[in-house]
Amino acid sequence: MESIAQLLQKIPKYDGLPEMLQALIPIIVSSIVIFALLALAVLFMVWLERKVSAHIQDRLGPMVVGGWHGWAQTIADALKLLLKEDIVPESVDRVLFKMAPFIVFLGAFAAFVVLPFGASSFVTDLNIGILYIVAVSSLSVIGIIMAGWASNNKYSLYGSMRAAAQVISYEIPAAVAIMTVVIYVGSLSMVEIVRAQEGGFLNWFLFRNPFLFLAFIVYFIASLAEVNRTPFDLPEAESELVAGYHTEYSGMRFAFFFLAEYANMFLVSSVAATLFLGGWTAPFSILQFIPGPVVFFVKALVLIFIQMWMRWSLPRLRVDQLMYINWKVLLPISFALILGAGWMAIL
Amino acid sequence: MLTYFRNIGQGILTIVNSMAVASRHLFKPSVTLQYPKEKWAMPERSRMRLHNKVEDCIGCGQCARTCPTDCILVKTEKRGKEEPPVFAADGTAKKLRTYVFDIDMALCCYCGLCTFACPTQCLVMTGDYEYSVYSIDEHIYHFAKEKPLIPAGSKEQSPSKG
Numbered sequence: 001m002e003s004i005a006q007l008l009q010k011i012p013k014y015d016g017l018p019e020m021l022q023a024l025i026p027i028i029v030s031s032i033v034i035f036a037l038l039a040l041a042v043l044f045m046v047w048l049e050r051k052v053s054a055h056i057q058d059r060l061g062p063m064v065v066g067g068w069h070g071w072a073q074t075i076a077d078a079l080k081l082l083l084k085e086d087i088v089p090e091s092v093d094r095v096l097f098k099m100a101p102f103i104v105f106l107g108a109f110a111a112f113v114v115l116p117f118g119a120s121s122f123v124t125d126l127n128i129g130i131l132y133i134v135a136v137s138s139l140s141v142i143g144i145i146m147a148g149w150a151s152n153n154k155y156s157l158y159g160s161m162r163a164a165a166q167v168i169s170y171e172i173p174a175a176v177a178i179m180t181v182v183i184y185v186g187s188l189s190m191v192e193i194v195r196a197q198e199g200g201f202l203n204w205f206l207f208r209n210p211f212l213f214l215a216f217i218v219y220f221i222a223s224l225a226e227v228n229r230t231p232f233d234l235p236e237a238e239s240e241l242v243a244g245y246h247t248e249y250s251g252m253r254f255a256f257f258f259l260a261e262y263a264n265m266f267l268v269s270s271v272a273a274t275l276f277l278g279g280w281t282a283p284f285s286i287l288q289f290i291p292g293p294v295v296f297f298v299k300a301l302v303l304i305f306i307q308m309w310m311r312w313s314l315p316r317l318r319v320d321q322l323m324y325i326n327w328k329v330l331l332p333i334s335f336a337l338i339l340g341a342g343w344m345a346i347l
Numbered sequence: 348m349l350t351y352f353r354n355i356g357q358g359i360l361t362i363v364n365s366m367a368v369a370s371r372h373l374f375k376p377s378v379t380l381q382y383p384k385e386k387w388a389m390p391e392r393s394r395m396r397l398h399n400k401v402e403d404c405i406g407c408g409q410c411a412r413t414c415p416t417d418c419i420l421v422k423t424e425k426r427g428k429e430e431p432p433v434f435a436a437d438g439t440a441k442k443l444r445t446y447v448f449d450i451d452m453a454l455c456c457y458c459g460l461c462t463f464a465c466p467t468q469c470l471v472m473t474g475d476y477e478y479s480v481y482s483i484d485e486h487i488y489h490f491a492k493e494k495p496l497i498p499a500g501s502k503e504q505s506p507s508k509g
Contacts, residue, residue, distance in 0.1 A: 056369045060379040313369035314362065329355060 030123045034112050041297075042262040046074045048301075049308050056312040081258075084251035089152070092248065096150035100143050101249065101256035107140030108263035115270050116190050118280045118292030129190035130182065133271060134175050137226070140260060141167045144235070144245050147257075151248040159244030163235035166322060167226050173330035174222035180215040180341040181205050181275045194279035201283035206276040211340040216276040218334050220303070223268035225326070227261065230311040237316055269303035270296070277303075389474040394457045396475045397450050399490040403435040403469035406445035410461035410470050418454035419461060422447035424495055435467045446495040452478070453486035 008026060009015075017025075047062070051069070054061030066072025088094060114129040116122040126132050141164050148160020182188060184205065185196045197203050205212045225232035236244030246257045273279060277299045280292030287295075317325070380387065389395075406423035423443035426433070433441040462470050480486060 052373070055373050055377065058372055058375055058378050060377045060381070063381060309366060309369060309373075310362075313365040328351075 031109075034123065035109070038109065038112065038263055038266070039259070041266055042259055043074045043078065045262050045266065045304060046077075046258075047071065048305070049311075050074075052305065052308045053312050056309075078255065081255040082252050086251045086253065089248055091152045093150040093152070096146045097248075098253070100147035100150060101246075101253045101260070103143030103146060104140045105143075105256050105260040105263065107137055107143060108260045108267055110136045110139070111267050112263075114190050115267075116194055116274065116279055117296050121293055122191065125189055125191045128188045130178055130188050130193070130271075130275070133190075133267075134171065134178065137264070137267060138167065138171060140264065143260075147249070148245040151245070153248050155241045155243075156245050156247045159235045159237075159241045159247070162319065163228060163245060166228070166232060166234060169323065169326045170222045170225035170232075170330075173326065173334040174219055174226060176331075176334040176338055177215040177219035177222065178271075178275060180212060180338050183338070183342055183345050184208070184212075190274055190279075194274055194281060197278040198281050200285060201278065203281075204276060204278040204283075209341070209344050211337050211344060212276070214333070215337045215341065216272065218330055218337065219272060219275070220306075222326075222330060223272065224307060224310065225322070227264040227268055229265065229307055231314040231317050232322060233311075233316060234319060234322060239316075265304060265307060266300060269300040269307065272303055273299035389476070393474045393476075394459045394472045396452065396473050396478055397455060397461070397488075398471055398473045399448055399450070400469040400471075401445065401448060401490045401492055403437070403467045404445055404448065404490075405435055405439055405441045405467055406443035406448075407466060409464040409466065413460045413464040415458060415460065416454045416456050418451040420447060420449040420451075421445060422491075422495075427496070435469070437467055439467055444493050444495065445491050446493050448490040449487055450490065451487045453483050 008029065015022075047070070050073070051061045062070030062073035064070055064073075065076050088097060111133045113123045114126050114132055116125070144163045144167075145160045148156040148158075148163075151157070181193060185193045187193065197205060201207065206216050207213070228235050235241075236246070241247070246254055249257060273296060279299075280296045282288045282290055282295055406421060408421040408423070411417075411419040411421045423445050426442060426444050435441055457472070459472055462468075462472055478486075
């Protein structure tokens with residue numbers, strides 16, 4: 001935000017504006033910039049998902065709209081969703097029903113405030129950055145429960161109950177895996193965490209020691225469950241629950257759920273890239289001429305690709321298996337990892 | 348305790364295995380055919396849309412008689428004695444003037460019997476399979492080019508079409 005504020009200073013007569021506006025305009029501008037970036041990233045990710053899923057199944061995926069490999073397919077789909085009628089079923093709780101998609105999206109959107117895309121391109125550097133992300137991203141569960149409850153539909157309610165159980169339980173191993181990194185950095189600030197990994201890929205926390213490598217895997221699995229991706233997509237299991245918590249939604253509100261889902265995917269991938277893959281720092285010193293945001297996006301996209309790859313190769317878990325993996329496997333392992341990582345840090 | 352670790356190991360192995368299978372398929376050439384742009388070559392002697400090379404048709408009406416669904420309608424009249432003789436490509440004299448030769452492709456069952464019956468081999472099945480239209484009436488193809496001398500309705504060689 002500092003850089004945006006500096007840019008805004010160059011506008012003539014900007015200093016003449018009232019102080020409240022001067023404080024407000026950078027916030028509005030940076031949120032618009034992040035929203036635009038996010039929407040673009042989501043459009044690209046949806047296209048990528050369709051392409052990856054198609055090629056894994058020996059198909060081609062969208063090929064027509066826009067010419068080259070159907071690159072404009074998601075733009076057309078998004079326009080269609082925005083132009084559709086906003087249907088509100090008769091027996092829903094209207095206020096909650098209308099509010100829920102935006103709260104779900106808010107949870108994903110607010111976390112982007114502290115993500116460092118580059119050495120100087122971030123909105124703000126909170127000194128409790130990663131804690132803020134963990135706290136804010138669990139806000140979307142409230143939105144999901146609101147959607148499921150307000151829809152007055154048993155499938156929606158089942159989906160949102162599962163989502164709540166799953167997201168809240170998997171937050172624990174994810175947070176403990178994040179703690180292992182914090183032990184080494186000694187700070188919760190996202191920028192500080194990246195600065196601690198500067199200087200080639202051997203300095204990344206992923207390759208520092210085996211405990212951190214396993215912590216990355218634990219975080220990756222837990223984050224898959226947090227964003228309801230296959231094999232943990234029980235809240236929206238098509239074969240059991242129609243569409244889960246967004247069964248009753250259509251048009252723009254459905255689009256917001258969709259946007260939030262992919263924004264969450266992008267968020268957990270970016271957090272993993274920041275914590276374990278060195279954020280904006282280049283893997284080799286030769287590659288340092290590449291701008292930081294590009295490196296960051298490439299790393300996030302690689303992780304997103306792995307998420308998609310897993311989605312199209314693994315079947316969905318059962319509810320009891322889901323809980324088994326969390327409480328009996330990931331949680332003990334993450335506690336062992338935090339002990340091991342702490343021991344290595346003292347050495 | 349041992350089964351616990353064995354289960355975890357087995358789980359990791361199966362995940363790695365299934366992801367390896369998926370990645371192999373990721374780089375396999377796709378089986379999809381981009382249909383309107385690319386098409387399969389149809390086998391020789393495919394039985395699809397009928398075509399009548401009406402210049403060679405002698406108007407015998409055998410096709411109409413052999414058709415199991417009565418989808419061919421042929422109407423002919425005799426040529427006058429003073430008219431110059433007309434011949435088909437294989438030398439058969441065209442004694443009759445075919446002024447109606449309609450095929451209703453919506454009724455056709457693609458058996459190909461009409462093409463076997465045709466003495467001058469002017470009625471053939473082509474390999475063309477893309478002829479969907481908006482109205483079913485457009486599936487009636489009018490092949491005849493000549494006009495009758497005597498007003499229509501006075502003479503009919505072939506019975507009415509189905």
